[in-house]
Amino acid sequence: MLRFNGTPSLIFTGLAQLVEHWSPKPGVGSSSLSTRANTNIIMAGIVNYIKESFEELKNNVSWPTWAETQSLTILVAVFSIIFSLAIWGVDTVFSKVIGYYFNLING
Numbered sequence: 181m182l183r184f185n186g187t188p189s190l191i192f193t194g195l196a197q198l199v200e201h202w203s204p205k206p207g208v209g210s211s212s213l214s215t216r217a218n219t220n221i222i223m224a225g226i227v228n229y230i231k232e233s234f235e236e237l238k239n240n241v242s243w244p245t246w247a248e249t250q251s252l253t254i255l256v257a258v259f260s261i262i263f264s265l266a267i268w269g270v271d272t273v274f275s276k277v278i279g280y281y282f283n284l285i286n287g
Contacts, residue, residue: 244252
């Protein structure tokens with residue numbers, strides 16, 4: 181029988197190391213230095229990409245003025261409404277034609 185005397189590291193250290201390093205596939209599930217280094221390299225690349233993206237947005241993108249943004253937003257809204265009404269009209273016409281066709285077939 182195992183007794184806990186306040187020093188769990190003596191009992192559980194061997195089990196923790198076994199669980200940490202055992203894997204049926206090499207390199208999977210371990211915390212080797214190469215795995216951690218690869219993770220750090222990937223994370224550094226992601227952080228660098230995000231930093232460069234924000235820098236490009238701040239320095240290289242020419243942003244429209246507020247008035248230009250408002251006028252273009254209204255233009256997009258108007259054309260969206262016109263286009264949706266045109267689609268609705270074509271859909272209604274096709275629906276009527278198909279309904280008439282099925283009524284003609286069924287008698």
